Amino acid sequence: ANDVLRVDKRGIEALQYGSVKGLPDLREVIVNELLAPKGIDAGPENILITSGGLEGINLLCQVFIDPGDVILVESPTFVHCVEIFEMFQAKCISVAMDEHGMVPEDLEEKIRRFSPKVVYVIPTFHNPTGRTLSLERRMKIAELGSRYDVLILEDDPYRDIRYSGEDLKPIRAFDRTGHTVLANSFSKIFSPGSRLGYVLASERVIEKLLDAKTATNSHTSMLPQVLCAEFFKRGYYPAHHRMICDLYRERRDAMIESIDRHFPVGTKRTFPDGGLFTWAELPGDVNTTELLAEATSDPEVKVAFVAGEGFFIEGGGMGKNCMRLSFGAVPPEKIRIGAERLGRFLKKKV
């Protein structure tokens, strides 16, 4: 930080008012180092820097969502985004998912039936399930957005945290009509506390988002923007990227092995090729919300997870036998101990 601010004399820039769109060299970094390698042809004029990935989604709602508008979401989906959608009084309707992500046939049917404004999709290492949308479905969803004139909101914060499997192009790479808006974040690849994210969209959409951004907080904080831009420009990202992928891969492997070894027979779990979560479906008639209270208070267990029910907007007990397990922040040995304890506890319950 000292080096950037004093030696490189970017301190004044970091402390002064900046552009609503965001720091020019950070937008260049995004275009050249994060988007071009993913097959996305865009210029800095297509980028708006936001205060974290969620802000991009908030701004998009600000601009496009009127009360009563329909937003299609995956089942299950990321609850915090549903909270944003509901704050704008949108009506969320869920689209079926299988192990390859959102099901395009169900999506098309629901687009016809509900004329949604937006389709919200987390294609890569989905939160909460860890699933990844297949290449064919990515192409298909981009095409449905264009055909039915619906905005596809592609929320892709985990994309670059891949440990195995083949890298897939974002939905945005297959969009020829500007219907796909990509919201992304530096939280997973640079720093969460910096609150840096970006939106990639057509210039027409960016212009509208700029007005909303101006009226939300003028522009994103300059200090983290300057540091993040320099972090990439000085070439620190590739080594850091390898380091975090190695770190998280080991944790994922520990989590998956431990679930397979210790969880009750009949448990299904996803195998995430990246990201921070796996999703387990327990056998029998259990309620993970109730189990959570017990598991965290029982001194023999003391392990937390996120109960599955909250990720389904349908209600009616959907996902009540499911749980999201996070492995990102815990060292492998703790994951092994925790999963063993939790498994022992679950075996008594199912």
Add this chain to the structure above:
Amino acid sequence: ANDVLRVDKRGIEALQYGSVKGLPDLREVIVNELLAPKGIDAGPENILITSGGLEGINLLCQVFIDPGDVILVESPTFVHCVEIFEMFQAKCISVAMDEHGMVPEDLEEKIRRFSPKVVYVIPTFHNPTGRTLSLERRMKIAELGSRYDVLILEDDPYRDIRYSGEDLKPIRAFDRTGHTVLANSFSKIFSPGSRLGYVLASERVIEKLLDAKTATNSHTSMLPQVLCAEFFKRGYYPAHHRMICDLYRERRDAMIESIDRHFPVGTKRTFPDGGLFTWAELPGDVNTTELLAEATSDPEVKVAFVAGEGFFIEGGGMGKNCMRLSFGAVPPEKIRIGAERLGRFLKKKV
């Protein structure tokens, strides 16, 4: 920055996710060093850190404003806030102002007539006029908020940039019912590019704002929060505060003297006891919007100001003979040269 992040080991905190409310020690700083000396009795639980002062206003609209709600504003007022209010589809109605700020009699009449949700007021070194609301009116407006159950939104970013006159307590200091919400900013006293501000409100209001903040951008960027908290805790603020006040006082004095010396006979101008602006009313039937185009393109003048008309929501030519002159960013010798050139130009026009 290096010192704070490395030596004091606050680097990890600055890069990790933080609390929605904001950094605890920054909230302590606000309560103890910025609010208590102004006669405001509040705890850290009454503070929400925001991404600049405008974000607090945005969040308040998010929570309280439904389409069609009325917001009362000063005449003239700060245009960017009107843009926020209009984004939330509020109806802005203006309240008369004189040299002592918003006129309470007109305010009360309009509260009765329009049942507004919010009264938006910039009490100290008002933007664009530089005027300051008198002590009696501060007490009166706090009382009107309580009596008619209306939120008073007190936007006070220039308060601590005072060069002359007596310090006045904020409206919030006279509020006994939690109807006044104070939005403030670190832009003028620490750094604009950091995008740091805060809202002070009752716990009931803060709870609601927290939900909106979570759904807007999770929390404010940690890096500037950590640096700003340390800036105050290490005692750098008093000397910095004196330095900027001395700097701007000299600029204000140069601006006022130059206007009095060079502007056309019959020009009225405000005398701002602080802040960054003065407001001039030109004699005769002139249109400052047209004059601005000429003044900036004429190689003999090349001086910019902000035309008055845009600050009035009433339209119909209100303020068309007025201009806002900013002295904050310009050294005194340039202010003198610029005001002399502009004055010579204006004398030819009126």
